[in-house]
Amino acid sequence: MRTSSTRTTVHSPEDETPAREACGSAVEIEGDEVRLRGLAVSPGIAIGPVFLVTHEVPEVGVRHLSAAEVAAEKARFLEAVEAARREIQDLRDHLARNLGEEGAAIFEVHELLLSDQAVVEATTRRIERDLLSAEHVFTEIMEGHERTLEATNNELFQQRAADVRDVKRRVLRHLVGDRRTALTKLPERGIVVARELTPSDTAAMDPKRVQAFATDLGGKTSHAAIMARALRIPAVAGLHCLTALARPGDTIVVDGLSGEVVLRPRPLTLEHFELRRQRYLRLSASLRKIRDLPCRTLDGKDVTLSANIELPEELESLKEFGPYGVGLYRTEYLYLAKPGPPTEEELYQEFAKVVRAMRPHSVIIRTLDIGGDKKPDWMTFPEEQNPFLGLRGVRLCFEREELFRTQLRAILRASAHGDVKILFPMISSLSDLRRCKEFVEQAREELRREGKPFAEKVEIGVMVEIPSAAITADVLAREADFLSIGTNDLIQYTLAVDRGNEHIAELYRTFDPAVLRLIKETIEKGHRAGVWVGMCGEMAGDPLASLLLLGLGLDEFSVSPITLLEIKRIIRSVTFSEAEQVARWALELPTAQQVEEFLSEVIHRRFPDLQV
Ligand code: PEP
Ligand code: MG
Numbered sequence: 001m002r003t004s005s006t007r008t009t010v011h012s013p014e015d016e017t018p019a020r021e022a023c024g025s026a027v028e029i030e031g032d033e034v035r036l037r038g039l040a041v042s043p044g045i046a047i048g049p050v051f052l053v054t055h056e057v058p059e060v061g062v063r064h065l066s067a068a069e070v071a072a073e074k075a076r077f078l079e080a081v082e083a084a085r086r087e088i089q090d091l092r093d094h095l096a097r098n099l100g101e102e103g104a105a106i107f108e109v110h111e112l113l114l115s116d117q118a119v120v121e122a123t124t125r126r127i128e129r130d131l132l133s134a135e136h137v138f139t140e141i142m143e144g145h146e147r148t149l150e151a152t153n154n155e156l157f158q159q160r161a162a163d164v165r166d167v168k169r170r171v172l173r174h175l176v177g178d179r180r181t182a183l184t185k186l187p188e189r190g191i192v193v194a195r196e197l198t199p200s201d202t203a204a205m206d207p208k209r210v211q212a213f214a215t216d217l218g219g220k221t222s223h224a225a226i227m228a229r230a231l232r233i234p235a236v237a238g239l240h241c242l243t244a245l246a247r248p249g250d251t252i253v254v255d256g257l258s259g260e261v262v263l264r265p266r267p268l269t270l271e272h273f274e275l276r277r278q279r280y281l282r283l284s285a286s287l288r289k290i291r292d293l294p295c296r297t298l299d300g301k302d303v304t305l306s307a308n309i310e311l312p313e314e315l316e317s318l319k320e321f322g323p324y325g326v327g328l329y330r331t332e333y334l335y336l337a338k339p340g341p342p343t344e345e346e347l348y349q350e351f352a353k354v355v356r357a358m359r360p361h362s363v364i365i366r367t368l369d370i371g372g373d374k375k376p377d378w379m380t381f382p383e384e385q386n387p388f389l390g391l392r393g394v395r396l397c398f399e400r401e402e403l404f405r406t407q408l409r410a411i412l413r414a415s416a417h418g419d420v421k422i423l424f425p426m427i428s429s430l431s432d433l434r435r436c437k438e439f440v441e442q443a444r445e446e447l448r449r450e451g452k453p454f455a456e457k458v459e460i461g462v463m464v465e466i467p468s469a470a471i472t473a474d475v476l477a478r479e480a481d482f483l484s485i486g487t488n489d490l491i492q493y494t495l496a497v498d499r500g501n502e503h504i505a506e507l508y509r510t511f512d513p514a515v516l517r518l519i520k521e522t523i524e525k526g527h528r529a530g531v532w533v534g535m536c537g538e539m540a541g542d543p544l545a546s547l548l549l550l551g552l553g554l555d556e557f558s559v560s561p562i563t564l565l566e567i568k569r570i571i572r573s574v575t576f577s578e579a580e581q582v583a584r585w586a587l588e589l590p591t592a593q594q595v596e597e598f599l600s601e602v603i604h605r606r607f608p609d610l611q612v
Contacts, residue, residue, distance in 0.1 A: 327558025393426025487537025
């Protein structure tokens, strides 16, 4: 954490260096104006006063106890836990009223942490054994958990460390008093600037007063990001040193479209962002008008538009954008956010909740895709030289049969509540698909024997994300009900470019002719075998790719909820034959750069109003 003395140095040019160094190259300072670049995690543009949130964890010194004090200390600790638990329940109710049950679900993890006997019992045991104060022992135990989560090298897990910190602070406040910014004092239209925002913070705020969030830490799946999307306010995360540079009451611009944040903007900068804000508002208003209109081209071709979700909390904001189904429900979070494997019952409840909420639309549940960079703490993995080419997705599920069986049983049971389809990740050959289907068959037989209800017809799909699957799409399509192209991985495996390696990020080219040919072949082969072909990789939500994919005959675009209307707007404004022409021309170009330039020219010319 930066000190306030470092903060003041920014304002005298000779002392700018420390702030610049702390922030890396992503900061530009000109006079009093500071520009930072972070991750755009919730769209929109806001301009307003900084409301700086500081959470000092109360100072916890070592306090030794006499044996006679132990019983009272344990009781004091249990009371603090109980008080924290009551607060969490209140916050849950408050959120459920403001955001619905889905929004409140975030606090389930907190309740779980406090009902985790491993944490509570370990603390009381150590108070007794080591004769140390409750706050000291509890802090050590929670910080141990935090470190384990942070060391996982996994974004989702690292962000769950924020939950552990939040729960730790809450209990400590009951043990040693409060030093937190009173979030209830948030000014009208304030912009919340924080190192990180915990679910308790966001729940304590009056959502009507908050205009935007900007945080030093966090990514797309952090709670602040999810909350911002649920509240439909702009947010930028991953700004590293914003809290060190911002002063309460400073004017700040938060651009949740580009990821830019400007502190103390000059008049010209303000004018630029104000214009951008107005354009964005006009664009959003015009897009909202097509919310309930069909996703149909001018010459009458219908295309399915559906949403990618990762967390059930996202369902609320999904409804805002229209009546869509879920084209990809990534289920990893259910495994990563828990201290152990989820039970069949937990999975079933979670899936059934999503399926019921989406009725009458379908929900495509992707089976577990862990391995690679997503590794739950509680699971042991072999040492791998190339984890992305290793035990990942269905390959891992074949090794851990019990895990796979449990998930498939839960998915099938959820099919009793609505239209469920199953999607298998990391399929590299027909034998993989056949093996998956055998597992499904076995799960069906078990459920039948046990008299547990499930839908007899559940479509089975293959993710086409490995080049071998794209090349043999005809073979796979004969034994599947649908194909869904996962471009995030298809691009990395086709071009041999690690999707998470920032050193070669410029080689990760969505529009590489090799990738385009594989997509074209997959769609054609799927159609020839009589199955529909969708796309759930990020490319489906890229406006530049819309006409090309439409023209190649893609049947379903599954995109993140916030891009649904933009994609629909593009599809509704063209004829299918125009899109076919664009696809034909794009496929003739020899380099990714030429394809991108061509598509960008077409989109800018056809849709000038989509530019903000
Ligand atoms: C993909 O690979 O395109 C995809 C949708 O899956 P994930 O990003 O979860 O690997
Ligand atoms: Mg993938």
